[in-house]
Amino acid sequence: MPDQRHTIRLNRPQTLANRALQRDSTVATPWGRGVGKSWFQRFIWYTWIARWENVWRPGALRPMRGCRVVHLMPTFKACKDVHAALAEEDLGKAGEWGWLGAKIDHQRWRISFPGGGWIQWFGTKEANSARGIRCDLVTMDECDDIDPGVLDSVVRPWFSEPWSLKGLLLGGTPRRGRYGLLYREHRKGLEGKAGRFSVPATFDDAPETCDLAYIQRVREDTPLAIFRREYLCDFDSAEGLVYNIFEESFHVRVHDPRTIWSEILVGVDHGYEDPGALVVIGVAGGGREATCHIIEEFYEQHKTESWWIERAKEIRARYPRAKWYADPSRPDRIRGLKEGAHVEFVQAKNAIEDGIAAVADRLVQRVDPNDRTGRRRFSRLYVHPRCAHTIAEFRTYRRKRDPRDPERVLDAPEDRNNHAMDALRYPIFTRFGSPEPLPLIGNESLGML
Known part of the structure; x- marks a missing residue:
């Protein structure tokens, strides 16, 4: 692969999450709107792919190169709606990451790279049918619409190989308050256990990517509980209700x-x-x-x-x-x-x-x-x-x-x-x-x- 040098600016929450997400690490990103979660997840895919392209994996039972990435959302349709057009733009010949030489299978939305890496998108239904795969990095979006059992019984076994890189990045909106997958992983990150991190952030932490004047207008027109949940990623957005997910x-x-x-x-x-x-x-x-x-x-x-x-x-x-x-x-x-x-x-x-x-x-x-x-x-x-x-x-x-x-x-x-x-x-x-x-x-x- 030719030498490619990129200058990509990250805001502060993205920088902290990028530093934390390394081998054998789990990073929760409870971010409010405007911080740039979807863009950041694609950035993580591409940087891990680039870092491991044509790199032979030490310790693997059979020769293997590259990084294997899975992106998981509640439905496969959600993956396509959020990422399809932008991924094609990113990876096209004129795109910022076009030099990676990606080939996109538009039917399965599996993205393959010449150096051995790949990216595969799943909804939870497809993930349940793919229990036998093994990978190195999983990014999960809209975690609170994913049953915690999917992470525990489906996703974690994907990292079972000793040579797997075992990177896990989770994000989303706290739709389940303190009882969702996002809060569970956020809390584990705050406990300071080895390899566990949480990087909470709101628009105030990312002035580079947020129009603060516009968000102030949104605040004035949006019910307080919804604003606190969507923009402040507040796990207690319903004014401290125990069952704030009851509608x-x-x-x-x-x-x-x-x-x-x-x-x-x-x-x-x-x-x-x-x-x-x-x-x-x-x-x-x-x-x-x-x-x-x-x-x-x-x-x-x-x-x-x-x-x-x-x-x-x-x-x-x-x-x-x-x-x-x-x-x-x-x-x-x-x-x-x-x-x-x-x-x-x-x-x-x-x-x-x-x-x-x-x-x-x-x-x-x-x-x-x-x-x-x-x-x-x-x-x-x-x-x-x-x-x-x-x-x-x-x-x-x-x-x-x-x-x-x-x-x-x-x-x-x-x-x-x-x-x-x-x-x-x-x-x-x-x-x-x-x-x-x-x-x-x-x-x-x-x-x-």
Whole structure:
């Protein structure tokens, strides 16, 4: 390959991320609009390709040259919409990276290079069908529209060869708040573990690529929560709501009356001065992939134990095989319901943050893999419109604010507006468990060669 020297200017966040993304490293880039994420991901493809073109890989079992790059987005169509025209311009004969000599397969969107490297685009559906590939670099965009399980069970095995370069770059908008893949990787980067980095940034950090006067006009015309999410990449953009991914227009719906429930779960939160709550959940399907519908609620203050026993009897009459889950801190109240209403309780798990994560994981709006447009979404938890108190608590259950810095949102939730939320958390967390845990990878090596 002829000697090619480029002068390419990066803004500060791009410079920091470029330095961090080396061999055996994972870099999260929670960037607001205007920082230049899509351009930067293409820049990373090309620089890794250029650095390894015609370089023989030491330690490989068979001779191999070049760098193998995969770009992953929620759908293959999204990859093409965002990158196709610009990649063709970049890599064309007159393009800035034309000297790499790329050949583009427009059907599969596989880009091959004469020095042995290649770039392949996948949506999550295609990625699931490509579990056998091996590569060196993966860039992921719109991470919060990608199920964390795809990273854990599909992407990470792509790096299983000892000679793989194991570079991972993640970016996107925090659509799932603190319960998405982007926040998970961002948090790991902030913990300072070897090979893990996060480079958060907003338009203020990138004046070279942002028209600040224009963004100020956008701020004035955009709802605050949306501006904070899209432009500030704020994981708590919905004013510290615990379930900031709950959207009433999406999650509140009447289930199909023909639905046959595979299970009925009932959550119980005890109360007197504070409201007590019974939440009835219909489960359609099986395993972790099942869809849950909150179909009934009882939510009252200043009601005696006998009143709650009568409500439990009503639920038992409709759903005699229901499984009941209650706040384990009051075994006397559980015993009263069990003996008075003759219902069977399952020992409930009561880890608050883990339980919240389990509920949030089911609220996530996932891209329907059968929708070629990539627009249709589904959730694994819905609420019937008649469950007004549950809906209200989804809109008002918040995290505490730091008393020394009211702008800072803490991890711990407030102990209010959480009675239906607790009643929901016990069965969801106990029955379905936490989202899949993240396996740790990486080492201290920052050298590419």
